[in-house]
Amino acid sequence: MNIVTLFLEAAGQNPNKIALIHKGKEITYAKLKEKVLKQVAYLQTKNIQTDDKVLVYIPMSIDLYIMLLAIFYNGSVAVFIDEWANKERISQCCKMMDCKGFAGGWKAKLFALFNKDLRNIPVKVFITNDNLHYNNQPCDMQESDAALITLTTGSTGIPKAANRTHAFLFEQFKALEHLIKGTENYTELCTLPIVTMLNLGHGKTTVIPNFKTSKPKSFKPEQLFSDIEKYHIESMIASPYYTASLGKYGLENKLQNRTIKHLITGGGPVFPDVARDIVYTFPEAENMIVYGSTEAEPISNIDANVLQNYTVDNGLLVGIPDTQTELCIVQFLPDTYHEYSHEEFDKLKCKTGQHGEIVVKGKHVLENYLGLDKNQLSNKIKTPQGLWHRTGDAGKLDAQGQLHLLGRCKESFIYNTQYIFPFIMEYRLKNIAGIKEGTIIQINDNPIIFFVPDTNFDIKGINLSLNELGLENIETKQLNVLPKDPRHHTKIDYGKLKVL
Numbered sequence: 001m002n003i004v005t006l007f008l009e010a011a012g013q014n015p016n017k018i019a020l021i022h023k024g025k026e027i028t029y030a031k032l033k034e035k036v037l038k039q040v041a042y043l044q045t046k047n048i049q050t051d052d053k054v055l056v057y058i059p060m061s062i063d064l065y066i067m068l069l070a071i072f073y074n075g076s077v078a079v080f081i082d083e084w085a086n087k088e089r090i091s092q093c094c095k096m097m098d099c100k101g102f103a104g105g106w107k108a109k110l111f112a113l114f115n116k117d118l119r120n121i122p123v124k125v126f127i128t129n130d131n132l133h134y135n136n137q138p139c140d141m142q143e144s145d146a147a148l149i150t151l152t153t154g155s156t157g158i159p160k161a162a163n164r165t166h167a168f169l170f171e172q173f174k175a176l177e178h179l180i181k182g183t184e185n186y187t188e189l190c191t192l193p194i195v196t197m198l199n200l201g202h203g204k205t206t207v208i209p210n211f212k213t214s215k216p217k218s219f220k221p222e223q224l225f226s227d228i229e230k231y232h233i234e235s236m237i238a239s240p241y242y243t244a245s246l247g248k249y250g251l252e253n254k255l256q257n258r259t260i261k262h263l264i265t266g267g268g269p270v271f272p273d274v275a276r277d278i279v280y281t282f283p284e285a286e287n288m289i290v291y292g293s294t295e296a297e298p299i300s301n302i303d304a305n306v307l308q309n310y311t312v313d314n315g316l317l318v319g320i321p322d323t324q325t326e327l328c329i330v331q332f333l334p335d336t337y338h339e340y341s342h343e344e345f346d347k348l349k350c351k352t353g354q355h356g357e358i359v360v361k362g363k364h365v366l367e368n369y370l371g372l373d374k375n376q377l378s379n380k381i382k383t384p385q386g387l388w389h390r391t392g393d394a395g396k397l398d399a400q401g402q403l404h405l406l407g408r409c410k411e412s413f414i415y416n417t418q419y420i421f422p423f424i425m426e427y428r429l430k431n432i433a434g435i436k437e438g439t440i441i442q443i444n445d446n447p448i449i450f451f452v453p454d455t456n457f458d459i460k461g462i463n464l465s466l467n468e469l470g471l472e473n474i475e476t477k478q479l480n481v482l483p484k485d486p487r488h489h490t491k492i493d494y495g496k497l498k499v500l
Contacts, residue, residue: 001170002072002141002147002166002167002169002170003069003072003147003166003169003170003173003197003198003200003201004069004072004073004138005138006170006173006200006201006202007033007036007069007200007201008033008138009201010029010200010201010202010203011029011030011032011033013203014029014203015028015029015030015033016028016029016030017029017203017205018187018205019031019032019200019205019206020032020062020065020196020200020205020206020207020208021187021205021206021207021208021231022060022061022062022207022208022210023210025062027062029203032062032065032066032069032200035066036066036069036070036073037070037073037133037134037135038128038130038131038132038133038134039066039067039069039070039127039128040070040073040074040134041128041132041133041134042070042125042128042130042132043070043071043074043076043101043125044074044134045132046101046123046125047123048071048074048076048100048101048123048125049074049075049076050074050075050076050139051075051076051077051145051146052076052077052100052101053076053077053078053079053097053098053099053100053101053149054071054076054077054078054079054099054100054101054102054103054125055079055081055093055094055097055099055101055102055103055118055121056068056071056078056079056080056081056103056104057081057085057090057102057103057104057108057111058103058104058105058108059105059212059214060191060193060196060208060209060213061208062208063105063127064193065196065197065200066127067103067125067127068148068197069200071103072138072147072148072166073138073139074139075138075139075140075141075145076101077146077147077148077149078147078148078149079093079097079099079149080148080149080150080151080193081093081151082151082214082486082487084213084214084486084487087115089151090115090117090118091115091116091117092151093151094117094118094120094121095117096151096161096370096371097149097161097370099121100121100122100123101121101122101123101124101125102118102121102123102124102125103125103126104124104126105126105127109124109126112124141166142166143165143166143167144165144167145165145166146163146164146165146370147164147165147166147168147169148164148169148194149161149162149163149164149370150162150164150194150294160369160372161369161370161371162294162295162366162369163366163368163369163370164366167363168364168366169198171362171363171364172194172198172297172364173198173201174324174364175297175298175322175324175325175362175363175364176195176198176297176298178323179264179288179290179298179301180202180235180237180262180264182262183204183234183235183262184202184203184204186204186205186234186235186261186262187205187206187207187231187232187233187234187235188204188205188206188207188233188234188235188236188237188262189206189207189209189224189227189228189231189233189235189236189237189238190206190207190208190209190236190237190238191209191213191237191238191239191242192237192238192239192266192267195237196208207227207231207233209224209242210223210227211223211224213239214486216241216489219241219242219245221245221246221248221249221250222249224242224246225246225249225250225255225257228257228259228260229259232259233259233260234259234260234261234262235260235261235262235263236260236262236263236264237263237264237266238263238264238265239265239266239267239268239487239488239489239490240265240266240267240268240269240270240274240488240490241268241484241488241489241490243263243265243270243274243278244270244274244277244278244490246278246281246282247274247276247277247278247280247281247282248274248277249281250277250280250281250282251277251280251281255281256280256281256282256283257281257282258283258284259284260282260284260285261284261285261286262285262286262288263278263282263285263286263287263288264288264289264290265278265287265288265289265290265304266289266290266291266292266297266298267487267488267490268485268488268490268491269316269405269423269490269491270289270304270307271312271316271427272307272308272309272310272311272312273431275287275289275304275305275307275308276308278304279304279305279308286303287303287304287305288301288302288303288304289301289302289303289304289307289318289319291318291319291403291405293391293393294366295365295366295379295389295391296325296360296362296364296365296366296389296391297364298322298324298325299318299321299322299325299327299358299360299391299403300318300319300320300321300322300325300327300403301318301319301322302317302318302319302320303319306319312423312424312427312428313424314396314398314404315355315395315396315404315405315406315421315423315424316404316405316406316423316424316427317402317403317404317405318395318403318404318405319402319403320400320401320402320403321360321401321403324362324363324364325360325361325362325364325365326360326361326362327358327359327360327361327403328349328350328359329349329350329354329355329356329357329358329359329395329396329397330345330348330349330350330356330357330359330381331348331350331356331357332356332357332394332409333348333357333381333390335378335410336378337376337377337378337380337382338380338381338382339381339382339383340381340382340383341383341384342383342384342385345381345383345385345388350396352396352397352398352399353396353397353398353399354396355394355395355396355406355419355421356394356395356396357390357391357392357393357394357395357409358391358393358394358395358403358405359381359388359389359390359391360388360389360391361385361386361387361388361389365389366389367380367387367389378390379391379392392408392409392410393405393406393407393408393409394406394407394408394409394412394421405423406421406422406423406424407421407422407423407424407426408422408494410494411441411442411494413442413447415447415474416470418470420440420447422439422440422441422492422494425438425439425440425469425471426438426439426440426492428469429449429451432461432462432465432466433454433456433458433461433462433465434453434454434456434457434458434459434461434462435451435452435453435454435457435462436451436452436453436454437451437452437482438450438451438452438482439451439482439492439494439497440471440474441494441497441498443498446475447474447475448474448475448476448477449466449471449474449475449476449477450476450477450478450479450482450497451476451477451478451479452478452479452480452481452482453478462476463476479500482497483496483497483500
């Protein structure tokens, strides 16, 4: 079983059910299957064969899923570029991947004229309108065959090419099942491209957002409130940027939406105050917050109703580790590849309540990247029991087995004999009157507080509050905005901040 066979099974069982909705256009599972088969025939006329890599540069749309499913059906490999990718990132991708095909719309075709690396890709493919027919079965793929290659965010250095095999996508599909159980008949809005693809294997109706996820400022919460009513949306899976914006908008305007019955937020940290806004705005919904990463999704989850009543003094509570995920906390390690015996690895494990790095293992945890040998896998730990993935996140487990997130390991440091962790300080800073948001990082061994002032900004009051937190005599710098990660627009991009 893989995503293609799951989709074909869903299309066979629900031919007349709406599969995707985007900008007012709808497509049924039967029609989507027909278009996918036409696209497979078209790919073959362009001599795109099994194992050939196709660089996909198509925004979230119905066309994106026609292309992806056709590539999988054909036994080819989709190399996925995010919508927000700039010229340099696209050139990086072209140099890293030996792609035979380039798939895009007319904008991508125009873009390719001005990008030498894209022009050098031999075959250009588009969504076909030709009346082609293809009736053969999907290519018989092995579990270890690559299906989808995504480039990790790579805020510093060259991004890693995450190799998502057919087996990995299927295991991810299974790992997410219990989180979406009972939502098969819900119409769902989803801002996450990979999750929308997995939805097609569940036979769900997915509404693709009518705003550019690459341009978060174009997002208008009032418009999405309207779309929820228009399309009778009952379920939503979205990044915290969008759910937090909706929650804040609902609270400020005393609006509550009772249409949404199921809401999952994932892709970045969600603090208790944001959880309170979400619970207020969607009182009828099962509000789940999922913690995960590119390589491991999900790792844990927590109900927003529970989170809203917690403080962040001991870390951001992200719930009990997922049943599919084996998790432990290990001592902070150098940024290199590690190989340990069972006994050596056991000695690295932290006790309950002790902080360290979160490492995970499981069938849905990514194990390899293309083009890297083991000595370049600084985020992996090899043991006789299998390969552990280093998340790069600091955390700890409490006596109840709940996971508390502390922030990025690389950004933690010791000040006045105390460990300073980003997440805890960021929550405390944004709760100081006069600070909209802030963080603390070390530059050349000197801690610096960066913050965005609010309307009631008063530097004397801020300094007093910082003194109460034990952060006296630390340099402060004001910014108009803190740079955020380009994928979810939620996490602070510490690399860009240090450049600033």
